[in-house]
Amino acid sequence: MQQKKPIVIGVTGGSASGKTSVSRAIFDHFSGHSLLLLAQDAYYKKSDMPFSERKKINYDHPLAFDTPLLKDHLNRLIHRQAVDQPVYDYTIHNRSDRTVHLAPKDVIILEGILILDDAELRDMMDIKVFVDTDDDIRVIRRIKRDMVSRGRSLDSIINQYLKTVKPMYHQFVEPSKRYADLIVPEGGQNQVAIDLLVTKIKAILAERGLQE
Numbered sequence: 441m442q443q444k445k446p447i448v449i450g451v452t453g454g455s456a457s458g459k460t461s462v463s464r465a466i467f468d469h470f471s472g473h474s475l476l477l478l479a480q481d482a483y484y485k486k487s488d489m490p491f492s493e494r495k496k497i498n499y500d501h502p503l504a505f506d507t508p509l510l511k512d513h514l515n516r517l518i519h520r521q522a523v524d525q526p527v528y529d530y531t532i533h534n535r536s537d538r539t540v541h542l543a544p545k546d547v548i549i550l551e552g553i554l555i556l557d558d559a560e561l562r563d564m565m566d567i568k569v570f571v572d573t574d575d576d577i578r579v580i581r582r583i584k585r586d587m588v589s590r591g592r593s594l595d596s597i598i599n600q601y602l603k604t605v606k607p608m609y610h611q612f613v614e615p616s617k618r619y620a621d622l623i624v625p626e627g628g629q630n631q632v633a634i635d636l637l638v639t640k641i642k643a644i645l646a647e648r649g650l651q652e
């Protein structure tokens with residue numbers, strides 16, 4: 441019997457725009473249901489460089505990611521195969537030794553800053569979403585988050601933002617907005633956008649004969 445294709449939703453936007461919040465808000469509507477969150481950040485390349493050198497890497501450039509591995513994993517999940525996803529540790533700028541076993545699900549939300557920059561990844565998605573949040577709000581959120589949960593100093597966050605995060609956003613992330621089906625201001629707080637997405641996902645589930 442032919443397997444039914446899962447739904448793939450891509451959620452992108454700048455760093456701290458609210459991608460994770462939007463993805464979790466959708467997830468909450470399907471609690472107990474078959475939904476999987478896949479973060480592009482888990483696929484940052486593993487590095488053998490010393491920590492002092494890893495700190496200097498441009499983590500906002502497409503080449504920072506092991507995109508072939510991400511595509512391979514997404515493709516396997518689409519074909520109903522399980523994967524062992526790497527676990528990334530921002531505090532050491534490297535992959536940890538752990539992996540997480542992900543079983544295939546009916547709905548896959550792929551979330552990350554550069555997922556719409558890649559044509560092959562875009563072609564694997566049914567719905568493409570861009571979370572659009574002003575730069576000043578994003579940088580304030582990033583300072584608060586990175587100091588608390590990513591082990592960063594204020595100076596390092598500001599230096600990284602000016603050197604790589606901001607220029608790469610304007611070179612790669614913002615231009616990928618043109619590929620989005622839906623642009624969501626205010627991220628996870630945008631209840632109308634969340635409801636529209638949930639309704640659309642349920643409609644596709646029904647079309648494909650997947651149980652909700």
Ligand SMILES: Nc1ncnc2c1ncn2[C@@H]1O[C@H](COP(=O)(O)OP(=O)(O)O)[C@@H](O)[C@H]1O
Nearest residue numbers: 454455456457458459460461462581585627629
């Ligand atoms: N609407 C909001 N208002 C205030 N803080 C928010 C809002 N949305 C997200 N945040 C906070 O901003 C930070 C980044 O949000 P997150 O959803 O993780 O963004 P992203 O996944 O795009 O990096 C988190 O600390 C989160 O709690």
Ligand SMILES: O=c1ccn([C@@H]2O[C@H](COP(=O)(O)O)[C@@H](O)[C@H]2O)c(=O)[nH]1
Nearest residue numbers: 454455456481499500530533534553605
């Ligand atoms: O080692 C690392 C890896 C990544 N980053 C930064 O993370 C963001 C992407 O994560 P969001 O959750 O979307 O903010 C990206 O802008 C990188 O600069 C890092 O600082 N260090």
